[in-house]
Amino acid sequence: MLSFVAKRIIYTLPIMLGVSLVCFALVHISPGDPLISILPPDASVELQERMMAIYGFDRSYPEQFLRWLARAVQGDLGNSIATGRPVTSEVMNAVGNTLILAVSATLIGFTLGSLFGFVAGFFRDSWIDKLASAIAVVGVSVPHYWLGMVLVIIFSVELGWLPATGAGPGGSREWGWDWAHIKHLILPAVTMSVIPMGIVARTVRALVADILQQEFVDGLRAKGLLDRGILVHIIKNAAPTALAVMGLQLGYLLGGSILIETVFSWPGTGFLLGQAIFQRDLPLLQGTILVLAMFFVVLNLLVDIAQTALDPRLQRG
Incomplete structure (x- = not known):
């Protein structure tokens, strides 16, 4: 297992280098003057050259x-x-806020998604399957931004139950684990959790439906194992793939928020990217x-290692 982890880490290094190169290139080929926000319209050529230097x-x-x-490697x-x-x-302050939001949304989405998927797969072709699949x-x-605005209208404007913007009371950008701050997290976290x-x-519905058709499930039933015990074996077989999907969704939420x-004025990396x-x-x-990008690469590495730990067949492959 240690050799497998070492190989994955070595494979990740050129990916990180390539990501940094793409990041640098994409930003620099975009049109516009990077100093336009700090230079006055009538700035002299000497001042422009000095600021460029x-x-x-x-x-x-x-x-x-x-x-x-070289500077980025040193932090x-x-x-x-x-x-x-x-x-x-x-960036670190914004990343902390985005992590809180993305992890909360991922946990909500993974919990509800797994529940709906297992129920739909276990009772496939029934009305329960059709309802969960729908x-x-x-x-x-x-569209999650549209859903966010609808939730704000319902729960903030009409009912007045939850705040609409900010990460804390009074538009605070600092997070605290109390009800006053958690109320600001509910609407954006629920909105982000819908897609994952x-x-x-x-994904889980397809996995469960496929596993139920395999021969070992018939063997477990022939031995007299109840549905509860069979469900445990199904969860063990579906867990690696479900974990990989959850890790990818967390990465997408970190970068695509x-x-x-913006809708909820949440002071995270997405809001910071918009300003930049x-x-x-x-x-x-x-x-x-x-x-x-580095978060996404490292997250994929951790998911790959965790998935292999749950299913040693991947390591042998």
Whole structure:
């Protein structure tokens, strides 16, 4: 197992290098002047050149990339052009808020999706299967930003039960584990959980339906094992694939939460990315994308290791 983990880590290193290169290239080929947010419209040529030199934009792209990568490895992502604050501190604060939101949404989606999927697969072709499958299809199909606005109208505007924006009372950006902060988490977490819930439900339903048709299930029934015991064996066989799907969904939620965080003004990486894009803040944009991409790569590595630990056949393969 240790050799397998070491191989996976070694395979991950070139992926990280490639991701950092793509991140740098995509940001720099986009149109627009990165210094437009801090330079006055009538800035002199000398001032523009001096600011370009300060931020290193006067160097060639390969040299910019190598300097940026060398600093990034040391944890230095530069300073934000718009605010002048270190990018690392801004991104880490936003990543913490996004992790809270994404993990909460993943847990809700995985729990409900697994429940619907197991029930639908175990009672396949029944009205329960059709109802659970319909809920899963609706979850995958409904645009989550639209659902978020609908939930705000119902539970914030009409009923007044839950706050609509922010991560805490008074628009606070600091998180705390108390009811005042958890109330701000409920609506965005439920909204984000709908798509992974539908994906997990459809995946688990297909897994359970396939496992029930295998010969070992007939053998367990022939031995007199009750449905409860058979269900335990089904869960063990479906767990590796369901875990992989959950890990991928968590990665997608970490990087694809920009619309939800914008709707609910949640101070996470999606909200930070939106600001960086509109302000053309290259260091902040590069740092945020790089951190999110590295999270996704590391998360895939951990899911791969966990999946292999649950199913040793993958390691032998």
